[in-house]
Amino acid sequence: MAAGPFALRLGPRLAAPTVASATRGGGRGSGRPTASRALVSKKPNKDHRLWIRKDSAGSGKKALCLVNTVSKLPNEKEAVYGALDRWTAFESEFPIIAAAKALEMLKKRRKWLQIIQVTKWLMSKGQVLTWTTYDTLLLALSMDGRVDEAESIWNTILETYTRSVPKKLFSRMIQIYNTRHLPDKVLEVIFEF
Structure with missing residues (x-):
């Protein structure tokens, strides 16, 4: 080997382990040399991404446009869905x-009716189905007095996501049933938890 700065640093790494270096440490031998290892620096990979980030530029204006559009619409499913389809x-x-x-x-x-309309439209499109969305929908249904619909959606959530429903949704349903004075339903939710 050539004597130089690289030979000293890379020498132990390139050389085959000797019997003495391989069996240091009480004779058990890990099969690896115990000599100091050279530091190898790697270039960072700038193209490595775990996920593709959605572009949020202008999303506030789009959201405000959606809120203004929905607020002006009558309470008709066809009109709301048509306007939301035009929005996208x-x-x-x-x-x-x-x-x-x-x-x-x-x-x-506190536009509960519009929340229900937008959320049901999103669900029909298969978009934004997060726990926060479900929680917002359950709250809106409760505030609008539609406990039967909230219960139907709650049962759908339990059937679809059997083991991964967060505590927040259980708390929401307990709150809904408690404010409507339905103690039997509160107990059902507690036992499902």
């Missing part, structure tokens, strides 16, 4: 972030 018609990807922001805006404004 020219998007290359479904505006998930804008829809989630719109639901938060509607929740702050």
Whole structure:
């Protein structure tokens, strides 16, 4: 081997382990040399991504547009779904972030009917089906006095996600039944938990 700075650092790594170095440490021998190892620096891989990040630029304006559009509509399913379909018609990807922001805006404004309409439309499209969305929908149904619909959606959630329902949704259903003075239903939810 050539004597030089690289030979000293890479020498033990390139050389085959000797019997003496392989069996150091009480004769048990791990099969690996115990000599110091050279530090190898790697270049960071800038193209490595765990997931593709959705673009959130302009999502606040899109959300506000959705809130304003839905607020002006009558309580008819065809009119609401048509307007929401037009809202997404020219998007290359479904505006998930804008829809989630719109639901938060509607929740702050206490527009329960519009939350129900938008959430059911999102569910029909198979979009934004998160625990927060389900929680917001259950709250909106409760505030709008539709306990039967909330119970139907709760049963669907339990059938679909048998083992992964968060405590927050159980708490929401207990709260709904408790405010409606339905102690038997509260006990059912507790036993399902």
